Amino acid sequence: MPDAILSQLIGAAKQAGFNYAFINDGYESGIWAEGLLTTLEIAGLTIPISLLVGVLLSAAITSRRNWLALPARSFIELTRNTPTLIQLYCAFLVLNMLISNALQGAEHNPLTPFAWVVGVLALHIGAFHAEAFRAGIEAVPGVTTEAALSLGFSQRAIFWRITLPLAFRFSLPSLVNNLVNLLKLTTLGSAIAVGEVTYASIMIWTQHDNVLELMILLLLFFSALAYGLARAGHWLENRLRIPGYDVG
Amino acid sequence: MTSARLTLRLAPGRGWNWAALSGAIALAVIAVALLPAPPLLSTLLRWLPHLAQGFAMNVLISVLAVGLGTLGGIVLGGLELSPFAAIRRPTHWFVQTFRNAPLLVMVYFSSYIFPFEISIQHHYVAFPDWLKATLGLALPASAYVAEIVRGAVRSISTAQWQSAKALGFRRIQTLRWVILPQCVKRALPPWMNLYATITMGTTLASLVGVADLLNAANNASAAVHSTNFTIVVYLSILVWFFLYCYAISAVTKALERKYAFH
Numbered sequence: 001m002p003d004a005i006l007s008q009l010i011g012a013a014k015q016a017g018f019n020y021a022f023i024n025d026g027y028e029s030g031i032w033a034e035g036l037l038t039t040l041e042i043a044g045l046t047i048p049i050s051l052l053v054g055v056l057l058s059a060a061i062t063s064r065r066n067w068l069a070l071p072a073r074s075f076i077e078l079t080r081n082t083p084t085l086i087q088l089y090c091a092f093l094v095l096n097m098l099i100s101n102a103l104q105g106a107e108h109n110p111l112t113p114f115a116w117v118v119g120v121l122a123l124h125i126g127a128f129h130a131e132a133f134r135a136g137i138e139a140v141p142g143v144t145t146e147a148a149l150s151l152g153f154s155q156r157a158i159f160w161r162i163t164l165p166l167a168f169r170f171s172l173p174s175l176v177n178n179l180v181n182l183l184k185l186t187t188l189g190s191a192i193a194v195g196e197v198t199y200a201s202i203m204i205w206t207q208h209d210n211v212l213e214l215m216i217l218l219l220l221f222f223s224a225l226a227y228g229l230a231r232a233g234h235w236l237e238n239r240l241r242i243p244g245y246d247v248g
Numbered sequence: 249m250t251s252a253r254l255t256l257r258l259a260p261g262r263g264w265n266w267a268a269l270s271g272a273i274a275l276a277v278i279a280v281a282l283l284p285a286p287p288l289l290s291t292l293l294r295w296l297p298h299l300a301q302g303f304a305m306n307v308l309i310s311v312l313a314v315g316l317g318t319l320g321g322i323v324l325g326g327l328e329l330s331p332f333a334a335i336r337r338p339t340h341w342f343v344q345t346f347r348n349a350p351l352l353v354m355v356y357f358s359s360y361i362f363p364f365e366i367s368i369q370h371h372y373v374a375f376p377d378w379l380k381a382t383l384g385l386a387l388p389a390s391a392y393v394a395e396i397v398r399g400a401v402r403s404i405s406t407a408q409w410q411s412a413k414a415l416g417f418r419r420i421q422t423l424r425w426v427i428l429p430q431c432v433k434r435a436l437p438p439w440m441n442l443y444a445t446i447t448m449g450t451t452l453a454s455l456v457g458v459a460d461l462l463n464a465a466n467n468a469s470a471a472v473h474s475t476n477f478t479i480v481v482y483l484s485i486l487v488w489f490f491l492y493c494y495a496i497s498a499v500t501k502a503l504e505r506k507y508a509f510h
Binding site: 090185 | 344345349356360361444448450454462475482483485489490493494497
C-alpha cells in the first residue's frame with residue numbers, strides 16, 4: 001500500500017516535470033538511503049565528541065596555568081579562522097599520509113576517511129563549543145564558586161559540579177547554533193569520498209541529470225534536521241531552566 | 249606577576265591577540281622546522297605566484313558573493329519586516345531554508361544547474377565556474393544578511409521612532425537619520441563575521457574545479473610529488489587563510505568593543 005502511494009507521488013511529480021524515478025529503483029534508492037544514514041552517523045558520532053572537546057578546551061582556556069591556556073587558545077583561534085576544508089585536507093592528505101608512511105603502507109592504516117571527517121569536525125566544532133562554554137563560564141557569578149570553595153570543594157569539583165552545569169545552561173543557544181553548523185559541515189565528507197547524502201546525490205544526478213529534484217530533497221533534509229535540533233534545544237532550555245538564572 | 253596574569257585572563261580582547269600571535273608564531277616555527285632542506289623553500293617560492301593567483305580568486309569570489317548577498321539580503325530583510333503576513337511568511341521560509349543549506353550543497357547546485365555558456369542573440373557568452381560558485385555562495389549569504397538586517401532593525405527600540413515623530417521627523421526622515429545609522433553600527437560586526445565565513449567557504453569552489461588557493465595547492469602538491477613539499481604547501485595555505493581571516497576577526501572584535509552599547 002505505501003508503495004502504491006509512493007509510485008503515485010512519483011508519477012504526479014513526473015507530470016509536474018520532476019524526475020524522482022530513482023526512488024523506485026532499488027539500487028539507487030539504496031545508495032541514497034545509505035547516504036542519509038551515513039550523514040546521520042557522522043552527526044551522531046561527532047555531536048558528543050565535539051561537546052567533550054569543547055568542555056576540555058574551555059577548561060583549558062579558563063585555566064590559570066598558562067602552559068595549558070595558551071596552546072588551547074592558539075588552537076581555537078587557528079580553527080576558527082581557517083577553512084574547514086583545508087583543515088580536512090591537512091588532516092586527511094598530510095597527517096593520514098604521515099601515519100600511513102609510519103605504518104609502512106596505507107593498508108596498515110586503520111583510519112578511514114569516515115574517521116577523519118568525524119575527528120576533524122569534532123575538533124573544529126569543539127573549538128566553537130569551547131568559546132560558547134567560556135562565555136557561559138564567565139556568566140557564572142563569582143560568589144557561587146566562592147561559596148563552593150568555602151564549602152571545601154576542590155577546584156576540579158567546582159568546575160565539573162558547579163561551574164559547568166550552570167555554564168551549560170547559559171551557553172545552550174550558542175551550542176545549538178554550533179550543532180546546526182556541524183550538520184551542514186558533514187557535507188564536507190563528500191570531498192574525501194565519504195558516501196554521505198551529498199555524495200550519494202551526486203552519484204544519482206550525474207546519471208539522471210535531476211539536480212534540482214535532489215537539491216530540493218537535500219534542502220528539505222537539512223532544514224528538517226536543523227529544525228529538529230532547534231526544537232530539541234528549546235525543549236532542553238525549558239527543562240533545565242533555573243528560576244532567577246535566565247539570561248537575556 | 250600574578251596581577252599581570254590575571255589581567256591577561258580577564259581582558260579577553262588583549263589576551264586573545266597575544267595568544268593568536270603566539271599561535272601564528274608556533275605555526276611558522278613548525279613550517280620552518282618542516283623545511284629540512286633549502287630546495288623545499290625555493291620550490292615553495294617558485295609556486296608562490298600560482299598560489300597567489302589562486303588566493304586572488306578566493307578574494308574575488310568572496311567580495312562578489314558578499315556584495316551580491318548584501319544587496320539581496322537587504323531586500324529580503326526589508327520584506328521580512330513587512331507588516332503583511334503574505335509577504336513576511338514566504339520570505340521568512342526562504343531565509344530559513346537557505347540559512348540551513350550547507351554551503352557545499354549550494355556550490356554543487358549552482359555548478360550543475362547553470363549552463364556552461366549563455367546565448368544572447370546568437371552570441372555565446374561563457375559562464376565560468378568561478379561565477380557559478382559565486383552565485384552559489386551569494387544565495388545563502390543573502391539569507392544571512394537578511395537575518396542580520398532584521399536583527400539590527402528589531403534591536404532599535406520603538407521609543408526611537410516615537411521620539412523622532414515627536415520631534416517632527418517624517419517616517420522616511422526617521423529611517424534615514426535616526427534608525428539606519430544605528431543599524432549600520434550594530435550590523436557591521438556580524439556582517440564582517442559573515443564575510444570571514446564566506447571567505448572560508450570559497451575554498452569549497454575548488455571541489456567544482458575553480459582555480460582557487462586550495463586548487464593551486466593541490467596542483468603544486470601533485471606536480472612536485474614529494475611528501476615534505478605536500479606537508480609544507482598545505483600548512484602554508486592554512487597559515488595564509490589564518491592571517492587573512494584573523495585580521496578580519498581582529499578588526500571585527502575592535503568594532504564590537506567600539507560600538508558596544510551599555
